[in-house]
Amino acid sequence: MNNGSLVRLVDVHKVYRTGEMEVSAVRGVSLEIKRGEFVALMGASGSGKSTLMNILGCLDRPTSGEYFLDHADVSGLNRDQLADIRNRKIGFVFQNFNLLPRTSARENAELPLIYSAQHLSHAQVRERADHVLASVGLAGREDHHPSQLSGGQQQRVAIARALINEPELLLADEPTGNLDSRTSIEIMAIFQQLNEHGITIIMVTHEQDIAAYAQRNVMMRDGLLLQDHLVSQRTNAAIQLQQPSASTL
Amino acid sequence: MRIAPTFNVAYRALRRNKMRSVLTALGIIIGVGAVIAMVGIGNGAKAQVEAQIASLGENVILIFSGSTTSSGIRTGWGGAGTLKIEDAEAIRREVPGVIAVSEEVVSTTQVAAGNQNWFTRIYGESADYFDIREWPLADGAPFTAQDVRSANKVCVIGRTTATQIYGNENPIGQILRIKNVPFTILGVLTPKGLSPQGVDQDDIVIMPYTSAMKRVIGGTMLRNINVQIGDARQVEAAQQQIISLLRQRHNIRPGRDDDFTVRTQQEIADAATSTSRVMTVLLGAIAGVSLLVGGIGIMNIMLVSVTERTREIGVRMAVGAHGNDILTQFLIEAVTLSSVGGVIGIICGIATSRILSIYANWPTLISVSSIAIAFLFSAAVGVFFGFYPARKAAALDPIEALRYE
Numbered sequence: 162m163n164n165g166s167l168v169r170l171v172d173v174h175k176v177y178r179t180g181e182m183e184v185s186a187v188r189g190v191s192l193e194i195k196r197g198e199f200v201a202l203m204g205a206s207g208s209g210k211s212t213l214m215n216i217l218g219c220l221d222r223p224t225s226g227e228y229f230l231d232h233a234d235v236s237g238l239n240r241d242q243l244a245d246i247r248n249r250k251i252g253f254v255f256q257n258f259n260l261l262p263r264t265s266a267r268e269n270a271e272l273p274l275i276y277s278a279q280h281l282s283h284a285q286v287r288e289r290a291d292h293v294l295a296s297v298g299l300a301g302r303e304d305h306h307p308s309q310l311s312g313g314q315q316q317r318v319a320i321a322r323a324l325i326n327e328p329e330l331l332l333a334d335e336p337t338g339n340l341d342s343r344t345s346i347e348i349m350a351i352f353q354q355l356n357e358h359g360i361t362i363i364m365v366t367h368e369q370d371i372a373a374y375a376q377r378n379v380m381m382r383d384g385l386l387l388q389d390h391l392v393s394q395r396t397n398a399a400i401q402l403q404q405p406s407a408s409t410l
Numbered sequence: 411m412r413i414a415p416t417f418n419v420a421y422r423a424l425r426r427n428k429m430r431s432v433l434t435a436l437g438i439i440i441g442v443g444a445v446i447a448m449v450g451i452g453n454g455a456k457a458q459v460e461a462q463i464a465s466l467g468e469n470v471i472l473i474f475s476g477s478t479t480s481s482g483i484r485t486g487w488g489g490a491g492t493l494k495i496e497d498a499e500a501i502r503r504e505v506p507g508v509i510a511v512s513e514e515v516v517s518t519t520q521v522a523a524g525n526q527n528w529f530t531r532i533y534g535e536s537a538d539y540f541d542i543r544e545w546p547l548a549d550g551a552p553f554t555a556q557d558v559r560s561a562n563k564v565c566v567i568g569r570t571t572a573t574q575i576y577g578n579e580n581p582i583g584q585i586l587r588i589k590n591v592p593f594t595i596l597g598v599l600t601p602k603g604l605s606p607q608g609v610d611q612d613d614i615v616i617m618p619y620t621s622a623m624k625r626v627i628g629g630t631m632l633r634n635i636n637v638q639i640g641d642a643r644q645v646e647a648a649q650q651q652i653i654s655l656l657r658q659r660h661n662i663r664p665g666r667d668d669d670f671t672v673r674t675q676q677e678i679a680d681a682a683t684s685t686s687r688v689m690t691v692l693l694g695a696i697a698g699v700s701l702l703v704g705g706i707g708i709m710n711i712m713l714v715s716v717t718e719r720t721r722e723i724g725v726r727m728a729v730g731a732h733g734n735d736i737l738t739q740f741l742i743e744a745v746t747l748s749s750v751g752g753v754i755g756i757i758c759g760i761a762t763s764r765i766l767s768i769y770a771n772w773p774t775l776i777s778v779s780s781i782a783i784a785f786l787f788s789a790a791v792g793v794f795f796g797f798y799p800a801r802k803a804a805a806l807d808p809i810e811a812l813r814y815e
Contacts, residue, residue, distance in 0.1 A: 215809050220728065220808050220809050220812075221809060240732070240733060241732045241733070241734075244730050247728060247729065247730050248730020249730075253729065259721060259724070259725045259728075259812065260725075263426045264422070264426075268422075272725070272726065272729050273730055275415040275416070275418075275731075276729060276730035276732070276735060277730065326730075
């Protein structure tokens with residue numbers, strides 16, 4: 162496994178202008194995340210973690226500083242170039258799933274391929290979607306609409322969508338925020354399994370016990386990194402799931 | 411590269427909101443249907459008028475006896491007799507290019523045969539009249555130049571007159587009494603239908619003008635003279651020559667008004683069709699307003715749709731959609747609504763005008779060009795009214811779109 166750095170932030174600032182007011186959301190963050198890491202990004206609301214997440218996800222550009230993703234500087238790219246980077250290298254998982262309503266699980270999972278530069282036939286697209294849905298345990302539910310799926314299943318569809326383009330980086334924004342504890346563990350089990358297969362994960366959460374599934378916790382406050390430490394006692398979701406007693410967290 | 415899947419995305423979105431899509435398209439269907447039907451009615455009316463004007467005959471010049479002023483009272487065109495039989499003969503003799511001349515007198519009177527009688531129009535003409543107006547006989551023979559010279563008591567009658575007086579009997583050879591003068595019926599004219607003014611042209615008795623003047627109407631003045639020119643290029647020159655010839659014959663000093671009026675068939679046709687052209691434009695414009703309203707309906711629904719699907723747009727952008735992909739998607743949705751509505755509208759419009767021409771007996775004419783224009787216009791309505799909402803969608807910030815509740 163290549164252990165070089167996948168994400169490197171150098172003195173990143175983000176300033177929002179609302180009228181005459183200037184708000185510094187991120188005030189000089191430098192951070193390096195290696196390939197294959199599972200990082201939990203923590204902090205209270207207003208700590209700047211969402212802004213940092215948007216920058217990491219190439220949804221936003223830093224006001225100053227540099228962002229190297231896979232050794233390429235992406236801080237100066239335009240809207241369309243950022244969209245291509247997101248399509249190729251980043252998968253997103255959101256707290257509220259953000260699936261398209263009245264659209265089958267398969268079509269939801271296929272979504273990034275529509276905007277991909279690859280030329281895939283209809284059959285290839287379908288095959289990849291079915292494969293990735295099966296890998297998150299949704300075989301047989303390809304034609305279900307989000308309204309016919311439980312919260313955990315919807316989040317699995319979202320994970321399948323994030324994975325379909327085989328991204329380098331999976332970004333999850335409070336992925337368990339709308340789920341019950343048992344389902345949260347299931348989602349964390351998928352994340353840990355994906356991570357073991359080499360995918361780099363950055364997950365925003367404010368829950369300590371969810372952060373404990375990650376290898377490394379990064380804490381933010383007031384737009385600055387407060388703490389950065391490896392998790393000493395990591396929770397293993399797969400083992401937890403085998404113990405019925407542990408189903409209540 | 412991404413056009414085909416974007417089409418797919420747009421169609422799925424339209425299918426997801428079937429009712430809304432159908433209602434939005436309905437606005438365009440009504441608009442385009444109305445344009446097609448209204449322009450069809452207008453064009454049909456115009457074509458009918460043109461056909462009727464053409465039935466006046468080819469390269470025909472009409473000279474009407476003009477207005478004279480006697481003791482301060484002006485009589486109006488065709489009112490006072492200012493045209494003499496000699497004028498017609500002079501035209502026949504002196505104007506180059508003239509191939510046929512028909513002196514015309516007109517009256518209305520009661521005609522009778524057996525126990526039947528009928529009020530109809532009496533036309534006195536020369537033997538050339540049937541050639542000038544390209545009006546052949548359905549049955550029998552026309553009167554001859556000899557009949558005209560001798561003022562014989564002969565006539566031909568129109569289909570309406572024939573049916574009214576003789577029913578199913580053959581009128582040829584029968585005696586028709588006009589002002590108690592017995593006329594022998596030589597023939598029956600082919601039906602010509604209504605004139606542009608709505609007069610039944612088949613309700614008519616045509617006889618030699620000499621007979622009409624001497625035995626029915628009295629007087630020695632012509633109401634008008636019909637002149638036919640052999641070559642279309644000579645019509646204008648002939649018109650000028652007729653004017654100067656008649657001015658000279660009537661001793662009209664330079665600077666004074668003519669006491670006659672000369673009109674070419676073309677001028678009459680232009681005047682008549684300009685009315686129906688105005689009607690076509692007006693009907694089309696009114697129908698066009700409903701198409702515009704349909705377009706605004708599309709814009710309205712697309713704006714609602716963009717707002718409603720803000721999150722969807724955010725997700726699409728997050729997974730790699732460019733602004734242009736989003737713009738294209740929404741434009742395709744709008745253009746699909748408007749052009750599908752356009753096609754259905756064209757079908758409805760054609761159906762409507764068919765129904766109108768069958769049941770209301772209105773002539774309609776739908777040209778390929780009006781269909782093409784209606785379709786292109788409806789597609790253009792989609793682009794025009796879809797562009798603003800689509801651009802609004804494409805300009806969304808993905809972060810804010812994802813956060814939108």
